[in-house]
Amino acid sequence: MLTDSTSPHLPNDSPLTMSPGFPNSDPPPDFGSHSDQAADKSSNLNAPSQQQGELFETAPPPWELAAQDDVALASIVFSEAPHGPYDYRIPDSMRDDLVAGMRVKVPLGRRKKPIIGWCTETKQGKAAHRSMRDIAEILDTEPLCDAALVRLVLWMSHYYQAPAGQVFDTLIPSSVRANAGTREKTYLLPSPMAKDDELVGSLPTKQQTALRFLIAAGRPMTSQQLSVVAECTQGPITQLRKKGFVQENVRREMNTPTSTRWQVDDGEVEVAHTLTDDQAQALSQVTGALDSGKGRTLLLHGVTGSGKTEVYIQAIEHVVKFGRGAIVLVPEISLTPQTRGRFERRFQSVAVLHSQMTPAERHFQWQRIRSGEVQVVVGPRSAVFAPMPHLGLIVIDEEHDGSFKQDTQPRYHARRVAYARAMSLNIPLVLGTATPSMESWHATATGRAELIKMPSRVGNRPMPDVQLVDLRVRDDRTAGAISRPLHTAVQQTLNENGQVILLLNRRGFATTIQCPACGYVVACPDCDMPLTHHRDGGKAVCHYCDYTIATPPWCPACRFDGIRYGGLGTQKLEVEVKARFPDAVVARMDSDTMRRPGSHQKVLSAFRAGKVNLLLGTQMIAKGLDFPNVLLVGVINADGALHFPDFRAAERTFQLVTQVAGRTGRGDRGGRVIVQTYSPEHPAIQAASRHDYELFAKGEMINRMKFNYPPLGSVARIIIRGVIEEVTEAIADSLLSRLEVARDTLGAEVRILGPAPPPITKLRGKYRFHLLLQSVDANHLGETIRRATKDFKIADKDDVQYVIDIDPMDML
DNA sequence: AGCACGCCGACT
DNA sequence: GTCGGCGTGCTC
Numbered sequence: 028m029l030t031d032s033t034s035p036h037l038p039n040d041s042p043l044t045m046s047p048g049f050p051n052s053d054p055p056p057d058f059g060s061h062s063d064q065a066a067d068k069s070s071n072l073n074a075p076s077q078q079q080g081e082l083f084e085t086a087p088p089p090w091e092l093a094a095q096d097d098v099a100l101a102s103i104v105f106s107e108a109p110h111g112p113y114d115y116r117i118p119d120s121m122r123d124d125l126v127a128g129m130r131v132k133v134p135l136g137r138r139k140k141p142i143i144g145w146c147t148e149t150k151q152g153k154a155a156h157r158s159m160r161d162i163a164e165i166l167d168t169e170p171l172c173d174a175a176l177v178r179l180v181l182w183m184s185h186y187y188q189a190p191a192g193q194v195f196d197t198l199i200p201s202s203v204r205a206n207a208g209t210r211e212k213t214y215l216l217p218s219p220m221a222k223d224d225e226l227v228g229s230l231p232t233k234q235q236t237a238l239r240f241l242i243a244a245g246r247p248m249t250s251q252q253l254s255v256v257a258e259c260t261q262g263p264i265t266q267l268r269k270k271g272f273v274q275e276n277v278r279r280e281m282n283t284p285t286s287t288r289w290q291v292d293d294g295e296v297e298v299a300h301t302l303t304d305d306q307a308q309a310l311s312q313v314t315g316a317l318d319s320g321k322g323r324t325l326l327l328h329g330v331t332g333s334g335k336t337e338v339y340i341q342a343i344e345h346v347v348k349f350g351r352g353a354i355v356l357v358p359e360i361s362l363t364p365q366t367r368g369r370f371e372r373r374f375q376s377v378a379v380l381h382s383q384m385t386p387a388e389r390h391f392q393w394q395r396i397r398s399g400e401v402q403v404v405v406g407p408r409s410a411v412f413a414p415m416p417h418l419g420l421i422v423i424d425e426e427h428d429g430s431f432k433q434d435t436q437p438r439y440h441a442r443r444v445a446y447a448r449a450m451s452l453n454i455p456l457v458l459g460t461a462t463p464s465m466e467s468w469h470a471t472a473t474g475r476a477e478l479i480k481m482p483s484r485v486g487n488r489p490m491p492d493v494q495l496v497d498l499r500v501r502d503d504r505t506a507g508a509i510s511r512p513l514h515t516a517v518q519q520t521l522n523e524n525g526q527v528i529l530l531l532n533r534r535g536f537a538t539t540i541q542c543p544a545c546g547y548v549v550a551c552p553d554c555d556m557p558l559t560h561h562r563d564g565g566k567a568v569c570h571y572c573d574y575t576i577a578t579p580p581w582c583p584a585c586r587f588d589g590i591r592y593g594g595l596g597t598q599k600l601e602v603e604v605k606a607r608f609p610d611a612v613v614a615r616m617d618s619d620t621m622r623r624p625g626s627h628q629k630v631l632s633a634f635r636a637g638k639v640n641l642l643l644g645t646q647m648i649a650k651g652l653d654f655p656n657v658l659l660v661g662v663i664n665a666d667g668a669l670h671f672p673d674f675r676a677a678e679r680t681f682q683l684v685t686q687v688a689g690r691t692g693r694g695d696r697g698g699r700v701i702v703q704t705y706s707p708e709h710p711a712i713q714a715a716s717r718h719d720y721e722l723f724a725k726g727e728m729i730n731r732m733k734f735n736y737p738p739l740g741s742v743a744r745i746i747i748r749g750v751i752e753e754v755t756e757a758i759a760d761s762l763l764s765r766l767e768v769a770r771d772t773l774g775a776e777v778r779i780l781g782p783a784p785p786p787i788t789k790l791r792g793k794y795r796f797h798l799l800l801q802s803v804d805a806n807h808l809g810e811t812i813r814r815a816t817k818d819f820k821i822a823d824k825d826d827v828q829y830v831i832d833i834d835p836m837d838m839l
Numbered sequence: 840a841g842c843a844c845g846c847c848g849a850c851t
Numbered sequence: 852g853t854c855g856g857c858g859t860g861c862t863c
Binding site for chain 2: 105107109138139
Binding site: 100102109114115133134135136137138160820822823824 | 860862863
């Protein structure tokens with residue numbers, strides 16, 4: 028039986044452990060200490076047996092009492108296996124220098140070379156381990172993470188079940204660890220011997236003059252500099268060093284060339300805009316939260332074009348006034364020169380972090396931020412780790428965006444991490460979006476977040492009109508992908524010299540089974556997921572639970588026998604569009620054509636300049652573009668996103684349609700949107716067509732409730748991949764039984780699904796299976812996985828790997 | 840991940 | 852009898 032979901036040995040007021048957590052998680056059972064014993068305890072949900080365990084663990088056997096001297100110890104973790112933590116003795120000579128957050132070199136096992144590790148904690152040891160070894164070397168003079176960030180690392184390591192060493196490596200850019208763009212410089216100082224006039228007087232003239240110049244300078248100089256001012260060669264200076272008249276002082280410094288690059292080039296300064304009533308109201312709520320000195324989450328729900336950015340900026344100005352800094356997270360795609368310029372013109376000192384930065388620049392910006400001179404950091408998800416010393420506010424723009432979840436280990440969500448960081452520092456977290464994630468929306472309903480509404484556009488521009496085209500209506504259908512009504516609208520817009528955006532959400536691998544006559548989709552009775560058609564064997568499979576049936580030859584709802592399996596590519600659409608509108612200049616934007624860096628910007632500036640009339644592409648054109656001459660947006664097939672085998676499919680569809688609709692109606696000429704669909708009555712599509720988020724959220728929450736999908740419950744996913752299909756599946760099966768055992772011994776309430784083939788069955792030559800775990804309590808879920816995988820070893824010969832994804836954002 | 844230990848087969 | 856195959860286990 029489960030007694031309590033909060034761990035008894037945790038301080039309950041600790042902000043990172045505030046219960047209930049957000050979005051949808053409970054406190055980490057332990058993040059303060061993570062020695063072996065602590066890990067044992069934390070994997071036990073049952074409080075009474077924990078106390079029992081302590082009886083045995085805290086009393087050392089008598090023969091170890093001799094080793095009980097109080098020694099200085101450091102807990103060290105590694106980014107490579109074995110990840111630790113291991114305890115090392117701190118030699119007396121290092122005792123005052125080692126701080127948590129520094130890197131060290133330590134001996135490990137029978138290795139010849141010492142290994143680099145991270146210090147998570149220094150402590151006074153009582154029960155010394157039987158084979159305690161010494162720290163060999165300290166690599167940093169300053170910790171790379173302050174105490175609060177070390178705590179964040181340990182929390183992330185626990186929550187995402189990733190080795191702490193790996194989390195450190197994620198937090199601290201490799202360029203910082205490698206000291207990119209720096210060089211060791213040797214400075215010269217007069218030594219005590221140089222004070223002895225008699226000795227100095229006995230030196231040869233050149234050496235004497237050089238030394239007198241160095242003394243007169245009154246500051247350390249490089250031998251280069253000294254040779255210039257003293258008008259001599261290196262010779263005399265080398266002699267002075269040899270004879271001991273000068274001391275050497277080695278310092279690591281930034282190379283000069285990069286150190287000016289960050290500066291704003293245009294020097295333009297923008298003043299604060301006059302706020303609309305909505306904006307003023309929103310701002311006062313945010314500043315109120317700032318002044319309260321509490322960790323609070325504010326969801327800023329503002330329609331596209333309502334001016335959220337101006338609210339962020341003025342809130343940050345408020346923070347800056349008090350000498351504190353802010354972090355602004357933006358989706359990868361919207362880190363454009365425009366976004367950057369906007370912040371740079373409003374603040375004296377901005378650090379923009381982006382993916383094209385060189386290692387030296389990245390390192391330089393990191394140092395600037397840590398020095399405290401930066402007021403605002405703008406960047407993608409990793410900017411949540413910016414080492415801002417007096418952080419006062421974190422803003423996440425477009426908080427619903429998928430790019431905030433990292434898809435490699437540690438698979439963290441920047442919103443979840445930002446929440447943990449903000450709450451631990453007692454500062455506000457502002458989440459801004461036109462289409463809140465269900466997680467954030469639910470948080471406002473349960474009181475974990477406060478809702479701020481901005482329902483109208485700046486200048487009171489109307490929202491664009493959204494027209495649904497029912498593809499089931501025979502008269503509107505054509506042989507191609509563009510219906511008659513859409514064709515007419517495109518032609519008309521082009522005739523009026525307007526620009527057109529056509530959105531195709533191609534996710535080719537998902538072959539959902541949909542009836543073209545009535546729109547019916549074949550779904551799994553247990554998971555509510557659309558089944559996916561597999562050509563070989565004519566089977567239809569659920570990617571969550573492996574439920575399988577024979578693909579029905581005709582529609583189960585209306586008995587129509589021309590059932591089809593979705594799928595249309597941008598290339599094919601481009602051909603059709605060019606044939607239909609031969610006079611239009613068409614550009615295509617998708618991951619295939621946008622592979623080269625800069626091509627993105629190139630196409631967009633051509634579109635902005637009006638050289639392109641019709642822009643065709645995937646999701647990437649749905650976000651953030653602001654072109655006043657776009658009078659028509661067409662969504663080729665809204666169902667592609669809608670009937671995707673993912674419980675977030677409806678949410679994605681709503682977001683997609685709403686965001687793409689926001690690309691039009693930004694000028695004086697208004698704008699319209701046409702959405703083609705087989706399911707015009709679907710709540711997500713209906714709500715999007717009316718620009719009614721709350722209508723959507725209400726309906727969607729009921730759907731999520733049926734199966735306890737997030738945000739009502741938690742989900743985790745374990746992906747198992749290997750070269751041999753049978754072996755991979757066998758290991759997935761053994762992991763399943765371990766999970767079941769762990770769940771039952773813990774008495775945890777967790778539903779385990781699979782192993783099932785994920786939508787992407789084979790990736791880079793490896794077969795994949797996945798296990799899905801669901802629970803209303805994130806702790807139960809986490810503990811079950813922790814226990815099941817604790818000593819789970821896969822033999823090398825099997826060549827199978829597994830990955831744990833906590834709060835997965837997709838099921839591919 | 841290394842690195843050594845150990846337990847079975849083919850060689851001088 | 853030894854050299855070496857790689858399966859197994861440990862690293863504070």
